Amino acid sequence: MIRSMTGFAGNEIDAGGFMLGWELRSVNHRYLDIFMRLPEQFRSLEPAIRTLIGNRLKRGKVECSLFCRAVGGEEPEIRINHSLVRNVLAAASEIETIMPTRSAFSALEILKWPGVQLKVEIDWSPLEVRVLGSLEAALTTLTAVREREGAQLAAMIRERCRSMRQHVKHAREGMPDILRTVRTRLEKRIAELVNDPDYDRFEQEIVYLMQKMDVDEELDRLETHIDEVDSVLTQNGAVGRRLDFLMQEMNREANTLGSKSADSRTTRLSVELKVLIEQMREQVQNIE
DSSP states (O other): OOOBSOEEEEEEEEOSSEEEEEEEEEEOOSSEEEEEEOOGGGGGGHHHHHHHHHHHOOSEEEEEEEEEEEOSSOOOOOEEOHHHHHHHHHHHHHHHHHSSSOOOOOHHHHHTSTTTEEOOOOOOHHHHHHHHHHHHHHHHHHHHHHHHHHHHHHHHHHHHHHHHHHHHHHHHHHHHHHHHHHHHHHHHHHHHHOSSOOHHHHHHHHHHHHHHHOOHHHHHHHHHHHHHHHHHTTOOSOOHHHHHHHHHHHHHHHHHHHHTOOSHHHHHHHHHHHHHHHHHHHHHTTBO
16 A cells, blocks of 8 residues: 655553653655654663664654653652761761851751752663553554555546546547648648759658657657556555656656657647656655
């Protein structure tokens, strides 16, 4: 299934007193480029996160942000380093013996002393599985979003391909008339300029000119490229680069049609084809 490279998805879970949540954003990029914002306690998960994303997405710039906040009404526990407090009090008492005047200090001031409050260590390892599971859910949502947009892009490209087929068909049907028109115009011009034209030489030049104007090969290649685009749109996986290559090839054939043109109808055909190809190319740039 065709996927776009743009999308947004989020996922939140309540994980035993903590709310965990992911936000994923993806935009166009030539390769897969992953940018992460992770809380410090989950930095060790970065390799696993990159692996999960790489297994699901092949192209695009992906920004993924993880947040973790405590929930519930319980106040955080305060633990005291009793040994350090005793040392601080002993040092303060010793200093007071050599001070000219005593200076009272409060327990709150002692509490602010560096290291007196012990940091409560939390074992985050049980939450790591939940974090990765939440990421999987967010990636599933993001993939679905990209697939929906990809389906719209594929429909638009198929519509442009149908229009191109019609233009190619009209070009084939109109070429004999274009060649007759060019021949008639040249015959009339020569008759105006030359009293006794050499028609044998004229026929040779007409054959040479018709060969230069022949666009059957270009039309055949265009139809082949259109068929290939239709085929690629039915494939799974990352096909954006292949489609981009096909756009370049089709544009080359459309340019050749224009360069061989000796009639306004062929020129208009070339322009119309290039407009359709450019419209498709803009959308292909967004396909994974």
